[in-house]
Amino acid sequence: MKHRENHEEDFVQDISLPEIKDKVLIDHPQDLEMVKRLKRTTNARLGVGRAGDRFKTETLLKFHADHAIAQDAVWTDIDETLIDAMGFYKVQTLVQDKEEYVRRPDRGRIFSAETMAAIKRDCIHHPDVQLVVSDGLSGFAINANLRDIYAIMMDGFAEKGYRVGTPIFVRYSRVATMDKISEALGAKVTIQLIGERPGLATGESMSVYMAYEASSSKQESQRTVISNIYAHGIPPLEAGAQVVHLTEILMREKKSGVELKI
Template identity: 35%
Template sequence: MSDPWSDLRRHTQARIGLGRSGNGVPTRRQLEFVAAHAAARDAVHTALDVEALADRIRDVGLGNPSIVRSAAADRSTYLRRPDLGRVPERGTRLEHNGSDIGIALCDGLSPTALAAHGPALGAAIVRALPQLTVAPPVIATQARVALGDHIGEQLGVTTMLVLIGERPGLSVADSVGIYLTHHPQPGRTDAQRNCVSNIHPPDGMAYDHAARVVAALVDGARRLGASGVALKDSSRDPALTDAERPAL
């Protein structure tokens, strides 16, 4: 007997139409759930291979990355003390660059996601911003989004992009988000950032698509002089003419 839910499952990663086996779900579905839970836990706790990531960043032409860490001394502290993940380790110094764009690749809550997608996503973003200068990238470990404010201020960049592993779920354990902050400095709030999330091809947003959205947001932030709630993504607005659509 054919499964009437099979066609729908091809269009979503959500767990739908799991079926029944007595008072529970079928063994296959239970094992899939356990495997997904294990993958999510592994994504959080697996340490980022910084040297391997740095090599891949160089290979895609992003430059020689600097490496920093937050004030959280280890993964356990990072998970229990989000505040320490938002500030750099004491004595952190980055050379002032003054470029238009800074890029920080942060492990966040899924080092697995950053390792899988970070270099290629960073390269796509740089290609989408051909007329802007981009500072050499920074790899940050035990990092929360707000660590990018400190990195951006030290680099002296106009707009900071934080590529970070997103909190894994039972459907996706390797998703990356991009957080954009114009004129980064410590004390910026989440209301002063823009986020592009769910980047994890082939099932999530593609690198080039995410890069186009980022390019439109960067252009808008430079025109507006700010990022966050006042800045909207106009990259796919059908009401705009080609002349009005943000372009760099």
């Protein structure tokens, strides 16, 4: 048996690498360059070909790898050393653990009376901007994006002369917690950074929800949203600049969500 000089041929390329999605697996495509251009415009699984009635092995392995990343994103906790280092005030919803968080989204929208009292006692009242960071459905998202977006936002708010409230981290949180905090502290603009529900393209995508005088008595449509924030979507530095710009608009127009015409 002839000895192989190039041992790299013996190894399968890491199927979880982002560039794997750029490979065209269609056998003998009529227009290879067109397929490549199309794949560069989206994270959708295009040009994967097939083996009879089934996925090709490489396609199936990539699907399983991405599914595993999505599951890990949901079940991974935020690195609270980062939260502590950045000086966030920490609270928790009625949810007691991650499993309950997944099964009971209603409890992830509510604080205990004791927690609400602590927020009112310890945090700044009537800020121009109230920042809330929540784990949501992806701990990876906050770990990957918080430091960069936070720095840009704080610089921008300082430049605008906004009074920024006590930054609050909410463990086991759904989006509606921003409304409860806004009501408790009388904030003008409340901004929530939260891990998005992961798909099969990334586990690091974060969303920003913003509302003027956010309230639990208002509809979901009160919120203005920036989504898909991560290295291969909207980079966190760019997203931070967008948040500052939108905050200025919300403060000027005194409205947000569908009522805001930009």
